[in-house]
Amino acid sequence: MTSGNNGASTPEDEDPFGYLYADGQANGAQPPSGGGYGYGYPNSVNRTRSVGQRQYGQQQAPAAPNGPYGQVPQQQGVPQQQGGYGQPTAHYAAPETYPGAAPTTQQPLPGYSGGGGRSGGPNTKGLLIGAIAVVAAVVIGIGVAMMGGDDQKDSGNQAATTPSASASSQPSASSSAGSEASEEYKQTIDAKALRLGGGATLASDVEGAQSDGGIYVGNLNNVGASVTWTVNGIPSDGIYTLFAHYSAASDDQAMTITVNGKVFGSKLNLKNYAKAADGDLAKGWTTTYNWPTLTKGTNTISLSCAAGDQCNVLLDQVWLKKGQVTS
Incomplete structure (x- = not known):
């Protein structure tokens, strides 16, 4: 083909x-x-x-039945x-x-109800309340943080001006306790109120005594001579400081301390701290101390000239302070 x-x-x-x-x-x-x-x-x-000849949207001629x-x-008579x-x-x-077709049911969309209304949709009012609550919480948190910052700043300044415990300029615990206790508790007794024993006598010939009337205890340089003080109202058990005002004008002296009938471990040192010449007792007045242990309540303290002691002194006044102090 x-x-x-x-x-x-x-x-x-x-x-x-x-x-x-x-x-x-x-x-x-x-x-x-x-x-x-x-x-x-x-x-x-x-x-x-x-193609392109047909015009849509125009009235068409009626079609066959x-x-x-x-x-x-097309129904008859219905345009x-x-x-x-x-x-x-x-x-x-x-x-x-x-005709004869099965009816269908249109399912509504979730969150939408007929009649133009909304059912179960987003709760805009609830969202607005939640947003306001979040903003309020943030503002409160910022305020608390600012207040905390001010407190920390103040505490920092205070810490800078206040010494720490390790760097404290205060005395140590033992000496501080003794100092405070000594100010809270103090008892003093003059020579004329002491109970004398073993030949000890009162006198006032030598000047410089601090007791009332310048009275002091002499004639203590004999074995068995003593002075006794019964102290009432001791606040608590513990160490106390026993002070004595005396005069010594020769070699160093020492006497025995007895507390509640028991000899204390160390003697009361009565040295010639004033460096007074032998026999010049008017210039030998000075102070000494020891740290006996007392009990709460009533205690009996004695100073005696035991065998081997040097007791050539004049004693005019004795006092107690609580704690282990030196003045």
């Missing part, structure tokens, strides 16, 4: 859809005939138009109207609108 139209029929006759095209129509293509039906479409109406597939038959935006057109109807 050579090029050209050598076939038994024209190409448009071979194409069953050639009648749909302009060139097919020009060559005389015809739709299949028989029974008054369009090709492949029962009861169809053949209206061939070129049995219209094309997908169209609802066909073009639907507006958002409304179904006259050329389309949902399948459920046909």
Whole structure:
């Protein structure tokens, strides 16, 4: 076969859809005939138009009672109207609108109820209240942080001006306790109030005594000579400081201390601290002390000249302070 139209029929006759095209129509293509039906479409109406020729939205001529597939038959006496935006057109109807079709139920979207109202949607009022609560919490937190910062700043300044416990300039615990106790408790007794024993006597010939009337105890340089003081109102058990005001004008002296009938471990040192010349007792007045242990309540303290002691002194006054102090 050579090029050209050598076939038994024209190409448009071979194409069953050639009648749909302009060139097919020009060559005389015809739709299949028989029974008054369009090709492949029962009861169809053949209206061939070129592409772009059909105008949508225009009123169409009424179709045959049995219209094309997908169209609802036009009722007698009811004009066909073009639907507006958002409304179904006259050329389309949902399948459920046909007689005998099963009705369908449209499920509402979650959070939406008919009638234009909203049900179960986002609670904007609740969200607003939550947002306000968050902002309030943040503001309160900032305020607390600022107040805490001021407190820390104040505490920092105070710490800078107040010495720490390790760097404190206060005396040690033992000496501090003794000093405070000594100010709280002190008892003094003059020579004339002491109980004398072993030949000790009162005198006032030597000047410089601090006791009332310048009276002092002499004649103590004999074994067995003693002075005794019964002290009432000792506030608590512990160490106390026993002070004695005396005069010594020769070699260093010492006497025995007895507390509640028991000899204390160390003697009362009566040295010539004033460096007075031998026999010059008026210039030998000075003070000494020792730290006996007393009990709460009443205690008896004695100073005696025991064997081996040096007791050539004048004694005019004795006093107690609580704690281990030196003055």
